[in-house]
Amino acid sequence: MTEETGKSFYETGRPGIRGWIFSTDHKRIGLLYLTSMLTFFTVGVCLGLTMRLQLMFPGHSIVPAHVYNSLYTLHGVIMIFLFVIPGLPAVFGNFMLPLMLGAEDVAFPRINLLSWWLFVTGAGLALLTIFFGGLPDTGWTFYAPYSIRSGQNVSLAVFAAFILGFSSILTGLNFVVTIHRLRAKGMGWFKMPLFAWGLYATGWIQILATPVVGITLLLILVERIFHIGLFDPTIGGDPVLYQHLFWIYSHPAVYIMILPAMGAISEIVPTFSRRTIFGYKMIAFSSMAIAIVGYLVWGHHMFTSGMSNTARAVFSLLTFLVAIPTAVKVFNWLATLYKGSIVLQTPLLFALSFIFLFSIGGFTGLIQGALSTDIHLHDTTFIVAHFHYTMFGGTGFAFFGALHYWFPKMFGRMYKEKPAKLGWLLMFLGFNFLYFPLFIAGFMGQPRRYYDYLPKFAVPNLVSTIGSWILVAGLIVLAVNLIRALRFGEKAPANPWKAATLEWETSSPPPLENFVEPPVVTQGPYDFVGKGLVKG
């Protein structure tokens, strides 16, 4: 393919490192994000492993208590702000969205570059706390009043998070405008691939929710420097107000993490069942519904913080409501698979395990959304298991699925199928060994964020730690396989999976301007028969 269309985007543009870090090409920016995020992810995983090692046996100590506090804070900050929130949009959104829409680039290429620079600046500032003033020890939630009093360098960390928020806003804004303005000729809203719908809903949340946490984190900074007193009870403020402001953003933020992941799953499932997606419009609208209802449920993080009974009942009810559009998606994916001609390749394995793990995460979310049970489960390792099932089992697995799905397009090489499947298997098994026991320990009452625990929780914790090793073994297999493929992999054809969306119509890797001729869209995004990919 490349011979016909000329050079790929790797071969055009300025040479050397400056051709990358100052490039406004959406594809290069996507890859910049990919490398920086995978680096941070690796650091985060190492921190997680250290914590699990500490928790292997009761009373077993490799790190002192205050270091453990910094470990989970840094792990949380890295995983949340540097991995899952930028997550799929920053990497695959940047790379694929213009391709999927048949555009040359995003609406504001220079702002796109700026957002990557803000991202690395924020990340750099956060890591500077290692050297200046000590790692923060507040947890990634920076709850007041402790975050105001803590002697560690919380100021720099919240400022870093503020910058990262700004980067996220700019990405969201860019995507919303791109989707409104740059769709190819003939691509109506309902001919867009569902990944684009996911990004669209996400973009709105990024725009509407992130500024609130931005100002909230700035207030922590101001509070630490000037003692304004808004969240400090000794001056007259109310720490619970901080929690409200924080979760008004941070709950919608979990949908920032999951909606693009669901979008990617909606691409993978039809491609590997060779069948048009079931209920296209329902999936598209359920993304928007999740985005809207997701705004109104932040109170469920605060059932034990002091709220009126009415407020708690309302928040609980709304929390249950969010489950409906989510379930709509799950049923649609399953219905798509039904009677499809399924090809069980690595991306589909990730997608199926996403559905499985995310469902567990979702159902346990309902348990916490119910008032009476949440009082018992609040701040136990049950919660730790729940959010790892949704964020890691959900978004994390979708991320790796998307990486395997779009790898040939991004790098123009094929990876080996067998090691990828092995890596997936290890990851999936390890994941369940790592986190499922924490549901049980949490149910028995083990609190989270402690560096030690009572002997009665010994068994689930030991299993969990062993699980973490299996998981990491899987990650290593996947990584080695992909890195090998970069050099030695077979050359990828334009459309290795026989997918029907636009990004597969250009060469792998695409040329700088994406398409030689601006595409004109006549069929739907999953019309395998119409495109001659499947016999009718």
Add this chain to the structure above:
Amino acid sequence: MEPVEGSHEHSDYIGAKIGMWLFLFTEVLLFGGLFLCYAVYRHRYAQDFHSAAHELNAVLGCVNTLVLLTSSLTMALAISALQKNRPGLSRFYLWATIGCAVIFLGIKYVEWGAKIHHGIYPGSEHLMANFNPGERLFFGLYFSMTGLHGLHVIIGGIVLLCVERIVAKLPRGEDPGESGTVTIIENAGLYWHLVDIIWVYLFPLYYLLT
């Protein structure tokens, strides 16, 4: 010819406008968090907020409001001058707008200076010893909100300076609508009006509700 990177940067008037409005939305929400705090504490400490507001100088506040409203007018005039392809006039009005911004900041400086001189600033001993919790929060919020607003005035002023430079460099006889300069000045104007509007809300909430 080989495609050059950046060559595909197109000028899309509507796209630029949507982007700007979305950005303004985020600014409103940024301030929204603070307005929310204000609402919560005003509700909780109504009496304290009432008495603390007496400390603020309503005359200076009024003058500042007039200054900013005037600057909005000159901004609008600058835009329409450029739309009518009169860059010289446009630059004159831009300078007038920047002048208003400077006056506004000057008056703000005097106000803050007086407060700080009297020991009324966040964390001061005077504030902790002689004021009620609600009054302390009132001043805390006053300094944060007017401070953040002042920061926006400064940023807005810098943006206007840049726009002035761009207009000054317009080649003679070129239609500013074609080159995208009109889009730039319109978006800068939108930003400036937003900064104004926020003040229009801050002013009554702090100075007039006594």
